[in-house]
Amino acid sequence: MTRTxxxxxxxxxxxxxxxxxxxxxxxxxxxxxxxxxxxxPHEGQWALPGGWVDPAENLEATASRTxxxxxGLSPSYLEQLYAFGDLGRSPGRVVSIVYWALVREDVTQxxxxxxxxxxxxxxxxxxxxxxxxxxxxxxxxxxxxxxxxRIAHGFLPDRFTLAELREVYEAILGRRLDPANFRRQVEGxxxxxxTDDFRTGSHRPARLYRYNxxxxxxxxxxxxx
Numbered sequence: 001m002t003r004t005x006x007x008x009x010x011x012x013x014x015x016x017x018x019x020x021x022x023x024x025x026x027x028x029x030x031x032x033x034x035x036x037x038x039x040x041p042h043e044g045q046w047a048l049p050g051g052w053v054d055p056a057e058n059l060e061a062t063a064s065r066t067x068x069x070x071x072g073l074s075p076s077y078l079e080q081l082y083a084f085g086d087l088g089r090s091p092g093r094v095v096s097i098v099y100w101a102l103v104r105e106d107v108t109q110x111x112x113x114x115x116x117x118x119x120x121x122x123x124x125x126x127x128x129x130x131x132x133x134x135x136x137x138x139x140x141x142x143x144x145x146x147x148x149x150r151i152a153h154g155f156l157p158d159r160f161t162l163a164e165l166r167e168v169y170e171a172i173l174g175r176r177l178d179p180a181n182f183r184r185q186v187e188g189x190x191x192x193x194x195t196d197d198f199r200t201g202s203h204r205p206a207r208l209y210r211y212n213x214x215x216x217x218x219x220x221x222x223x224x225x
Contacts, residue, residue: 015050017138042128075101077154102154149218161206
């Protein structure tokens, strides 16, 4: 079998789907930042943050750099998601290495820029390229991973209540969870350590928990953590 040299060079880009938890009153939802494109193709449409791979960088460094340049964000968790390279997904021939990331709510104010906005991850407009498909895949991965890892903790501060942790699970899964059953499950796991501190307010004081740092956010197998 003979191989021919492609007449059109293949471009390699990195994009990142970055999720945060947004709380409003008694509601919580998963959001992500999008960047409005300022040039063709798809000028004026929203797209995932990203950029071209620098030959002098490894892929994760490129993902971190382009994310900081376009949104000002530094994630609490970053993992390679998938490679998207279908024909016709972009003018020319472009393969995108996509990462997904988590940020905590207290670091997301850095994205208040004129061409960056946050959107409900489950109610997006028509995005540039195949980015709607990419977000759908990232949400699917997040929902699956929350069942067997402590990935939900990537949305939370160092100390949190069980109600706050349950709120993250509910936002990811899109359904309510029974508080008593949830408490039994997480207290029986090895992912949480109770502290001696409580959060006080209009309700009964709630104990604060912290992460068990000996347990990783997610098992990435033999990949570097």
